[in-house]
Amino acid sequence: MSQWPVVGHRWAVQQLRHAIEVGEVPHALLITGPESVGKRTLAQQLIAAMLCRATGEERPCGRCPSCRKLASGNHPDFYGVESEDRTTHLRIEQIRDVERFLTLTPNESPCKVALISDFERATVGAANALLKTLEEPPTYAHLILLATDADLLLPTIVSRAQQIVLRPLASHEIEGALIATWGVEAGLAGRLARLAGGRIGWAVRAATGQEPQTQMEVAVEALASALREDLPSRFERAQALARDTATLAETLEAWLTFWRDVLLLQTGNEVALVNLERRDLLGSIGKAVDIAMTLHILAELDHSQDAILANANAQLLVEALMLELPTLS
C-alpha cells in the first residue's frame, strides 16, 4: 500500500484508509485540529479516495477521470463551502446550499461528498440547520466538517459526527518531512521544525518563502536588544512595534516562545528548547532572573495576547510590557 501524502497523523490516515477499503466511510466526519496542521490535506485525500474510480488498492489513483475532475475543481459530486474570509461567518444560506446539493442523487459516483470548512465560524442558525441532515443524511451522502476545536461547536453537532482530532506534530516529524518531501537543507529544516510548534503547513510555507519566517527572528532580536536598553529607548522601540499591528501578534508569540525557553532552562529541562541558536543569551537571562519573574512575564505576555484580540491599545500594551521586562547589564 502506498502512503497518502499526509505528514504525520498516522493513526487517522490508517483509520480512514481502512474505512475506504471496507467501504464503510462514516456519513459524518468532523476533523479538528489547530491551524495549518493538515486538516484540509487529509480531507482532500479522503474525498479523492471516496470518489476515485480505480478498482485497485491505490485510491486515490490521481489518473482516473474522477480524480482529474476533482483536482481541477470540476467534480459534480463534490461540493465545498467555507467562510468567505478569515473574519466572516459561515452563513445559513451556505448550509442550505449544501443541503440542496445533497438532496439530488449523485451524477456519476456512488456517493456525494460535501466539505464544510471553518465550521467553528458557523452562525448558530447555520449550525442548527445542519443538525438533522448531519444525523440522518440520504444514503449516498457524506458530510465532512473541518474546525479548529470541537469545544467551539454545538455539542449536538459534535455528537452526530465521528471526530478525528489532529494534534500538533512532533518536531522531528516535521523536520523529516521538510527534508524528504520539500528538499529543505537539514539545518534550516531543524530550525523551522522547532519554530513551527507542530504546524506542518506553516513550516512548509516558511520553507518555500510564502511566509516570512524571519518575522520571528526579528521579534526575538528586538526582545534581546530591549533587555539591554534603558526605558526611553525601550519606549521608542515599543512605538515602532506597535505601529505595525499586523505583526504584533506574531511578535508576542515569538516572545512567549523565548521566555518559555528561559523557563525551561531555569527548570533544567533543555530538550524542548525552541531558540537553540540563542542558548547563551537564554542561559544568561535564566541566571539573572528568578523563576517567579519568568512566570510573571509569561503571564503578562499571555494577557497581552488576549488584550490584542480584544482590541486593546497596542502601544500602551507594548509599553507596559517594556516596563515589566528586566534589565540585563
Added chain:
Amino acid sequence: MAQALYRRWRPQTFDDVVGQEHIVQTLRHALRTEHIHHAYLLAGPRGTGKTTTARLIAKAVNCLAPLDERPCNRCEICQAVNDGRLMDLVEIDAASNTGVDNIRDLLEKVGYRPAQATYKVYVVDEVHMLSTAAFNALLKTLEEPPPHVIFVLATTEVHKIPETILSRCQRFEFRRIPLGALVDRLGVIATAEGVATEPEALELIARAATGSMRDAISLLDQLSGGDSITADYVRLMLGAERREVVRSLLAAWVDRDLSEGLGVINRAIDGGADPRQLARQAADALRGLLLIRLGAGQTWTDPTTEERPLFDEMALKADPDRLVAAVRCFSDVAARQRTGWQPQLPLELAFVEAALKPAALQPGQASQSPTSQSPAATKPAQVSAPSPPSKMTRLDAAHAAMPDTVPALRPAGDSPASKRLAQSPITTAAGADTNADSRPNKVREAPAIPPLEVEPVGDPASVPGDGALAADSGMVDTAKANWLEIVKQVQPVHLGALLRDASVGGVDQDGHLVLLFQHAFHCERVAQEANARKVEDYLSQTFGQKVRLRCVMAQEWQAPKTKPRGTTKPAAIPIEEDELVRRAQQELGAVPRRND
C-alpha cells in the same frame, strides 16, 4: 454504505431505552391506561434518547398489538415506522424550517385525518430554533388539536422555548446516562457486532461520551475498524494519556520537581497527547487527591485498587490549600479555548505555577506572617520558589536583575517613602515612643507591592500596647497587604475597579476601616449607600468580623488625634521628592518645568 452504528442501534422498544426509567415508566403507564396527551415536550442533553422516544411514542400509540405489549415491533405500523415510511408520522426539522410559513403549511394539513394509523404524530425536532412568530402560530393548535393529532416536540435547549408552549405540553426531562449503563450497552453492541473489546477500553469510551449514548456508540463505531478495540488505541484516538503518566505528573507536582514535570508534559505531547485533555486528567486526579485529603476518598471511584495507596501517599504530602490552587490552575487550562503557537505552553505554565504556589490566600493567617502572603499569585517576587534551581534569594535575584524597573525591591532605608515618613512630625512622634526599629520594616512590609500601586502609610498595627485596636490589627495588616487581591474578588466588577483606586489607611476612632482614595469620583461612588453596603458585606465575610467602612480622600485623612500615628501623605511634598516625578527624571530624563 453501512449505516452508522448509532442509527442501526436506535432502540426500537421501550425496553432498550437506557437510563431514562422515569420517562419510560410514565409513558408506559399512560399507554396502558390510554391517557395519551396531545402534546409532549422532550428535553435533555444530546444523545440521551429524545428522538428515539418520540418515534417510540408514534409507534406505541398506533400499534395494533394489545395495550400491554405496545409497541410490538411486528405489526405493519411498527414496521412502517422502523423503515421510515409511515405516512402518519411527520418528522419536521425545525432547525431548517424555522419560519412561520413552514408552521402554517403544517397547520393546514393538521385537519386531515390519518391515512393508515389511529393517530397522526408530528415530531418537531430541534424545536428551539423556531422563530417567535412560528412558535406563536403553533400555540392555538398545540392547545386544542384535532383528536387524531399528537405533537411531540424535542429539543436540547429548553430555555429557548416560550412559556406559552411549555405550559401546553407534558414535559419530560431526559438525564445524562450513567457510566455503568453506557458500558453495559456498549458491551451488548460490541458483542452483537462481533468486535472484540477490552473492558477498560469500553470504560474509556463511556467516560469520553459524558453521558451521551450517541457519542459513545459513535466512538465505538469509529474504533471498530480494526480487529479489536484496545485501551491503548482508544487513548491514542482521544489524545488521553495513560494513568501512569498522569500519576508521574502529579508526583512531580507533589515533590515540586519542575524539571521532571515539564519533561513528563513534553514527552506526552510529543507522543500525541492533547494538552487540554492532559490538563483535564490532571485536574481530575488532583480533585481525587483533594477528596482523599479531606477524608472523602471513597467517593472518588476512579483509581484502581493498586493505585489507591499511591494516591493516598501523595495526598498526605499535599495540603488542601495547595491542592485547591493546583486544581484551579489545571482546570483553567482545560477550559481554555484559545490555543497559542506552543500548544503545551499553558499546561507547562499551569504546572510550574501550581508546583511553586505557596498556600493560598487566607486572611486568618495573615497577621502571623504578613510578608509571606502573596497578594497576586503571578506577581514576581511573591511566588517564592521552594526548590528553585536558582540559588539566589528572591530579593537579591530580583534586585540584581531589575534595578531600574522594579523599585519595590530597593532597600527600605533609601526609599523616598520612608524619608517622607521620617519628615512627618506625627510619624516621628509615634515612632519615638514605640519600638523604633519595627518601623522601617513595617513601612516596607510587603516588598511584593509596588509603591506605585499602594500608598505607603503609617501602620497603626505596628504600635504595640494599642489595646483598643489590637483585635483589628491583624485584619488591617491583611487587608493592606492583600488589598489588590481582595479587590479582585469584589462583585460586581466595576465596584472592584473603583476600589483599586483605594488603599487601606487604618482604623478610625469609631472602629471604621478607613479607605483612602486618590480621586474624588471613586471616593463618592464607593461611599454611596448601596455600594458601601456591598463592600462591607464582602469584607465582613472575608474577615469573619463586622467591618464598617469610611471613605476619605487620601490628602484629607488624618490619623485619629488621640493616638497619633502615620499619616498617609503629608499635604505638601516638594515636587522633586514625589516618587513618580523622581522616577520620570531619573529614568526618562524628564526636566521639571515651573509654571509660575
